[in-house]
Amino acid sequence: MTADQPSPALKEIFNAERLHHIATEMTAVYPEFDAKAFLKLARTGLAELSVMQRMARVSECLHAVLPLGYEASLEVLRALAPRLNSGFVSMCLPHYVATYGADRFELSMDALKYFTAFGSSEFAIRHFLRRDIERSLQLMHDWSLDDNEHVRRLASEGCRPRLPWSFRLEPIQADPTLAARILDNLKADSSLYVRKSVANHLNDITKDHPEWVLDVIEGWSLDNKHTAWIARHALRSLIKQGNPRALAIMGAGGKPEVEIIDIQVTPPVIGLGEKITLSFAVKSTDEDSQRLVIDYAIDYVKANGSTSAKVFKLKTLTLPGKATEQLSRGQHIKELTTRRHYAGKHAVHVQVNGKRLASTAFEILP
Incomplete structure (x- = not known):
């Protein structure tokens, strides 16, 4: 399973109890609904399906038992949306639109705008x-000016070039200017929900066009706290890589005049599932204050014995001249859907403003 795939446990969002809830609420808004037929279809082979397959199954089964045309079915589903007891479950309704409304652009896009709030x-x-x-991007540009934060967020999130759990949008991946007007409208949005999406959209673009993102953000005024927040989070991957322009935008472009002292990982030897704590001090060797972006990287041992580094954010701070800052971070070393752990020695590095300044290690027992 990759980082772009959901956890297996998520599929239980669409369990038998939830299917019964959907059937009950459908009957409430459309008394003629054949709940028995819906449940029989929806439950068949449910255990073998992933969460996204179960979401698709629900919309397909709704379509199978609704004896209505597309437009009339949408009216029923609009009434259903506010009655569903899970935001993730309600995503079966947009899936219905995408599956059965491809040829009804205006009607379908209006439905997606409505459903996105749930x-x-x-x-x-x-x-x-x-x-x-x-045509879609033009409408989404209009949505980026909407009063509803859910609609504005959809304008950005929906056209992310590398949206997790979905296919890539190759034209936008190749040419980020296609969605640039949408992002520009949202660069100082008052909603954190929207700002997270804009930052993630820009971070997606850094994978293919880092210089384009840097050019865009360098053209922004970061005096606005909302814009500065987006810039900081949009550049997170480039900052972890030590990109000089990204660090300069964050005010941390200079060579760090510091030394790392008393670095250690405790305990130094662990079993899988246990917790380590990285601790160290950052000591300034300069008379002037410095803006520092402090991260740490773990060289994870792979199955073949080689290693792969993963960088983690730790802290961004302004360190006064000749001052010392004590830092620590705990981390559980446990199995994840995105990472397996293997026995062996794992190096840990502290990097400041993109420069590795000190290293230590811990060992995972077989």
Whole structure:
């Protein structure tokens, strides 16, 4: 399983109890609904399906038992949306739109705009972008000016070039200017929900066009706290890589005049599932204060004995001249859907403003 795939436990969002809830609420808004037929179809082979497959199954089963045309079905589903007891579950409704409304652009896009407030239409809208990117982006540009934060967030999130759990939008991945007007409208958004999306969208772009993102952010005024927040989070991957321009934007572009002292990982030897604590002090060797971005990297041992580094954010601070800052960070070394751990010696590095300044290690027992 990759980092772009959901955890297996998530599929239990669509368990038998939830299917019964959907059937009950559908019957409440549409008394003629054949709940028995819906449940029989939806439960068949449920255990073998992933969370995204279960979401698709729900919309397909709704379509199978609703004896209505597309427009009339949407009216029923609009009534259902506020009655569902899970935002993630409500995403089956945008999926319905993407699956059965591809040829009804205006009606379907209006439905996605409505449904996004109950969960998100971020996955469904990508099918319309793939089908007619120019028309879809124009409408999403209008949405980026909407009063509703959910709609504004959809304008950014839906056209992310590398949205997790979804297919890539190759035209936007190749040419980020296609969605640039949307991001510009949202660069100082008052909603954290929206700002996170804009930052993630820009961070996606740094994977393919880092200089373009740096050019854009260098053109922003970071005096606005919301814009500065987006810039900081949008540049996180480049900062972890020690990109000089990204660090300079964050005010940490200079060579760090510091030394790392008393670095250690405790305990130095652990079993899988246990916790380590990295601790050290950052001591200034300069008379002037310095802006420092402090991260740490772990060289994870792979199955073949080689290593792969993973950088973690630790702290950004302004260190006064000749001052010392004590830092520590705990981390559980446990199995994740995105990372397996193997026995062996794992190096740990402290990096300041992108420069590795000190190292230590811990060992995972077989």
